[in-house]
Amino acid sequence: MVKKIIMKSYLGLVLLFMYLPIIVxxxxxxxxxxxxxxxxxxxxxxxxELFKNSQIKEALYNTxxxxxxxxxxxxxIGTFAAIGIHNMKKFRKTVVMNLxxxxxxxxxxxxxxxxxxxxxxxxxxxxxxxxxFTMLLAHITFNIPYVILSVxxxxxxxxxxxxxxxxxxxxxxxxxxxxxxxxxxxxxxISGFLLAFTLSVDDFVISYFTTGSGVSNLSITIYSxxxxxxxxxxxxxxxxxxxGVLLLLFIINIRSxxxxxxxxxxxS
Amino acid sequence: xxxxxxxxxxxxxxxxxxxxxxxxxxxxSSGKVTLKVYNWGDYIGENVVKKFEDKYNIKVVYDxxxxxEIMYAKLKSGGSDYDVAIPSDYMIKRMINEDMVNxxxxxxxxxxxxxxAKFKDLAYDPKNEYSVPYMWGTVGIIYNxxxxxxxxxxxxxxxxxxxxxxxxxxDSQRDSIGITLKKxxxxxxxxxxxxxxxxxxxxxxxxxxxQAYVGDEVKDKMILGEAAMAVVWSGxxxxxxxxxxxxxxxxxxxxxxxxxxxxxxLKNTKHQKExxxxxxxxxxxxxxxxxxxYIGYSTPQTETKKMLSADLLKDKAAYPSDExxxxxxxxxxxxxxxxxxxxxWTEITAK
Numbered sequence: 001m002v003k004k005i006i007m008k009s010y011l012g013l014v015l016l017f018m019y020l021p022i023i024v025x026x027x028x029x030x031x032x033x034x035x036x037x038x039x040x041x042x043x044x045x046x047x048x049e050l051f052k053n054s055q056i057k058e059a060l061y062n063t064x065x066x067x068x069x070x071x072x073x074x075x076x077i078g079t080f081a082a083i084g085i086h087n088m089k090k091f092r093k094t095v096v097m098n099l100x101x102x103x104x105x106x107x108x109x110x111x112x113x114x115x116x117x118x119x120x121x122x123x124x125x126x127x128x129x130x131x132x133f134t135m136l137l138a139h140i141t142f143n144i145p146y147v148i149l150s151v152x153x154x155x156x157x158x159x160x161x162x163x164x165x166x167x168x169x170x171x172x173x174x175x176x177x178x179x180x181x182x183x184x185x186x187x188x189x190i191s192g193f194l195l196a197f198t199l200s201v202d203d204f205v206i207s208y209f210t211t212g213s214g215v216s217n218l219s220i221t222i223y224s225x226x227x228x229x230x231x232x233x234x235x236x237x238x239x240x241x242x243x244g245v246l247l248l249l250f251i252i253n254i255r256s257x258x259x260x261x262x263x264x265x266x267x268s
Numbered sequence: 269x270x271x272x273x274x275x276x277x278x279x280x281x282x283x284x285x286x287x288x289x290x291x292x293x294x295x296x297s298s299g300k301v302t303l304k305v306y307n308w309g310d311y312i313g314e315n316v317v318k319k320f321e322d323k324y325n326i327k328v329v330y331d332x333x334x335x336x337e338i339m340y341a342k343l344k345s346g347g348s349d350y351d352v353a354i355p356s357d358y359m360i361k362r363m364i365n366e367d368m369v370n371x372x373x374x375x376x377x378x379x380x381x382x383x384x385a386k387f388k389d390l391a392y393d394p395k396n397e398y399s400v401p402y403m404w405g406t407v408g409i410i411y412n413x414x415x416x417x418x419x420x421x422x423x424x425x426x427x428x429x430x431x432x433x434x435x436x437x438x439d440s441q442r443d444s445i446g447i448t449l450k451k452x453x454x455x456x457x458x459x460x461x462x463x464x465x466x467x468x469x470x471x472x473x474x475x476x477x478x479q480a481y482v483g484d485e486v487k488d489k490m491i492l493g494e495a496a497m498a499v500v501w502s503g504x505x506x507x508x509x510x511x512x513x514x515x516x517x518x519x520x521x522x523x524x525x526x527x528x529x530x531x532x533x534l535k536n537t538k539h540q541k542e543x544x545x546x547x548x549x550x551x552x553x554x555x556x557x558x559x560x561x562y563i564g565y566s567t568p569q570t571e572t573k574k575m576l577s578a579d580l581l582k583d584k585a586a587y588p589s590d591e592x593x594x595x596x597x598x599x600x601x602x603x604x605x606x607x608x609x610x611x612x613w614t615e616i617t618a619k
Contacts, residue, residue, distance in 0.1 A: 035511055037488035055330070113341070120347040130347040208338070213304045213348055214329040224309025224332035228563065229484050229504075231310065 022242060029235035036232070046236040053233060056221060060237065062132070063218040067200035070139035074196045077140070078147025079189055083181070085148065086155040100145045111142060112209035119210060130212035138210040139200045146199060147192035154188030303542045304329045306339060306350040308529065311403075313558030320549050326542050343368060343534065351537040352546055357528045358442070360399050361392040361601035370533045371397045376544040379551035379569075386590075387568045390528065391598050399530035400547050401568040403560070405502035406588055406596055407443055407525040410509075410517050415496035420518045423451035426497065427470070432477045436489065436498035439481040441613040442599060443525065444471065447499060450522045456597050459605040468612045472619050481617065490515060501527070503565035505585040517585035523595035528568075 032041030050056060085096055103111060119134045128134070162184065166176035182189070204219035211220070222234055305317075309332040317328050331350070333339040336359040342348050343363075355363065363369050374380055380400060387401045411420050415434065418425075426435055438444050446456035448467040458464065479495055486498050491512045500508070505517040531550065533543045549555055553571040560567035560576070566586050567573060573581070580586055588596075602609060 033511060034507075035488050035491055037492045038511055113345075116345055116347055120345055123347070129349070209342070209345075213306075213331055213350055216331060221309070221332060224334045226334045226484055227308055228310045229487060 022238075025235050026239045026242065029232055029239045031232055031235075034229065034231060036230070036235075046232040047240075050233050050236045050240075055216070056218075056233065056237060059216045059218045059221040062215060063201055066132075066136055066139055066217060067197050070136055070143055070200050071193050071196035073140050074143035074147050075189055075193045078144045078192060078196075079151050079182075079185070081144065082148045082151035082155060082185075082188075086152060100148050102145075103142045104145050104149070108203070108205040109209075112138070112206040115141065115206065116209040130210065132211075132215045135207055135211040135215060135217070138206050139203065142203075142206060143196035143199060146195045147189075150192030150195060151185055151188040154185040158184045300325060300327050301539055301542050302327045302329055303352065303539055303546060304331070304350045305546065306331050306333060306343075306348075306353040308332065308354065309334060311354070311529075311563055313555070313562040316550075316555055316558055319555070320546060323549070324542070324545055326545070328546075349536070350534055351539050351543045352531060353534055354402050354529050354531050356599070357390070357392045357530070358599040358601050360530055360532055362603075363532065364393065364398055365601065365603070368535050369398045370535055370537065370540060372400065372533055372547070373540075373544060376541065377548040377551065379548050379553075382551060382553065382556075382569045382571050384568050384570050384573075386593070387528070391600055392528075393530070399532045400551065401528050401530045402550065403503070403563060403565040404526070404528045404568055405565050406519055406592075407438075407447065407499065407501055407527070408505065408517050408519040408585070409497055410490055410500045410505045410515055411497040412490070412493060412495075412512075412514050413516050414514050415493075420497070420516075421521050423447055423520045423522055426499070427451075427474050427477070429477055431496050433479045434496035435474075435478050436486050436495050437471075437474075437478050437481045438486070438499040439483045441609060443499065444481070444616075445609060445612065446525050446599070450520075450524060450597075453522065456525060457600040457602070459602065459608070461608060464608055464612055468616060471616045475616075475619055501565075502585050502588075503563070506580075506583060507564050509583070509585065519584075519588060519592050519596070521595070523597065526593060526596035526598050528598065 028036055028039075029046055030042050030044070031039055032043045032045075081100075085093055085100075088096065115134075115138045116130070119128070119130055119137075123129060158181070162180060163176055166180040167173065171180070202219065204223050207217050208220050208223075211217070218237075222230060225231065225234070303326050305328055307330070311332075312330075317330050320326070321328050333342070336356050339353065339355060340359060340362070343350070343353070344366075360369070377400065383401055387404065389396050393399045409420055409423075409426065416425075416431075425431070426437070442456075445464070445467055448470050449456045449458060449463060452463070452466055452470065454460070454463045454467075482489065482498075486500055487504050487508050489495060490498050490500075490508050493512070493514070500517075502517065505515075509515045509517065531547045533540060533547070537543055550559065551569060553569060553575070556567050556569040556572040557575050560572060573587070584592065
């Protein structure tokens with residue numbers, strides 16, 4: 001009995017430690033003054049300002065769009081790359097895996113500046129200026145390794161002969177891939193997607209150096225406020241994003257628990 | 269569930285193809301000129317850009333940067349095509365030396381006559397051919413009157429063991445090294461290695477009693493009374509004093525730094541005329557007032573100064589006296605010596 005209480009309170013403490021900064025952030029989005037430590041009164045004005053601020057809205061749109069697209073494309077490329085790597089012989093596998101680790105180990109600024117130099121260099125041959133497209137390419141580039149690293153373990157866990165068994169039972173190779181392999185590694189693909197999405201939203205350095213004039217993402221906009229102070233408008237934005245993600249997870253959990261209930265009823 | 273996911277996927281792909289195709293080509297919408305401005309984050313009045321766009325029918329692409337060095341890296345790479353930028357004094361000197369800025373035709377900037385004569389022909393732009401001042405300020409000590417009972421008129425107070433762990437230093441290389449040089453009686457633009465090493469020793473010695481090297485957080489920390497004193501920029505001091513009346517700002521007698529953020533026109537701009545129009549617009553009395561009112565820093569425009577409240581004008585943090593300004597130095601470009609400053613800063617912050 002006592003053990004249960006200790007376990008629960010320990011869990012509570014850990015959760016509190018993790019979420020306390022976010023809670024403070026949310027609370028101060030309702031603060032009257034611009035200060036982030038001094039509580040002077042309750043107000044919704046920062047939320048009002050947020051909806052009027054076109055710079056932040058555009059940055060948010062760019063962030064989400066680039067995150068979504070780069071994550072999707074990285075997942076497609078990464079999954080097929082992982083399947084290919086999984087079936088390689090030892091030596092080639094080692095070489096390719098080392099290349100894959102490079103963007104992960106490299107400091108962001110090295111990746112960012114070198115990509116910028118490359119884009120500018122290519123831009124002298126073809127009509128390509130730094131902008132949305134180059135930022136997208138950069139994000140896809142650093143996302144692919146993480147997708148590969150998420151999918152590869154799932155491939156290793158899968159039964160070696162599953163593909164062969166599917167072919168034996170009459171499936172074409174594409175059908176076997178679609179209906180047998182992919183569902184097996186789907187958890188790895190989804191976690192790879194979420195990882196890529198998160199990294200893309202979070203990224204500042206690479207985005208800053210590979211973007212062009214007029215295209216800003218949220219990280220760049222917030223970081224640029226460093227000198228004059230980050231306004232509570234950003235707190236308001238973060239609160240809304242946090243609430244949005246929370247709502248999404250809530251809905252997904254309710255749906256999957258409903259499905260589980262149905263399945264259990266059916267079984268019993 | 270699957271259908272929802274696949275329709276989201278389809279929508280995303282369509283959106284992506286659409287936007288990247290639109291972004292790839294050079295969109296010339298209705299023949300309007302597009303002016304690209306590069307400024308510090310949150311450093312312009314809220315509606316100023318819109319007002320400029322409406323008045324002159326010029327579209328403005330407004331981007332922000334976090335500090336001078338990062339802006340310099342972006343501009344030097346050649347990948348960006350900004351027309352107007354607003355860097356700080358020493359960076360402007362560097363950009364002039366490296367031929368990154370165009371000369372300004374001051375016939376197109378009639379409002380320049382309102383800029384205070386004190387702020388013309390400064391060290392970083394001697395004949396004032398390349399820049400127009402935007403905002404200015406000083407560096408000084410902000411202290412809590414309830415915690416500091418003695419007069420604050422020297423940098424030495426930051427080394428006083430009585431205030432152990434009650435001191436915040438500025439996490440900015442040139443500012444922190446600069447004020448230490450001033451404390452020792454040297455110029456804050458010195459390239460003399462002996463003087464720099466002495467400054468380094470002082471800062472390392474001070475580290476025992478410093479609570480932390482902070483950036484923007486210093487404002488909240490001082491307002492909440494977490495320390496007795498801190499090194500801050502004057503604009504931040506004005507804000508802090510408003511939030512906490514116990515705070516006071518002072519420029520030590522050894523002298524300090526006078527800083528400027530000025531507007532320049534970048535080389536290879538295709539819109540020199542429009543860039544000059546923008547700079548002229550920012551010097552308009554009402555617009556300069558909107559800017560200084562929103563940002564909270566000091567304006568160099570004399571007519572705008574007359575519009576400010578008497579309290580603000582009396583505030584020595586916002587508008588120091590002439591004697592105080594005389595003992596302040598403007599940062600100069602360090603050129604090759606920047607490596608020495610970098611090395612010393614690394615050694616100080618690593619301890």
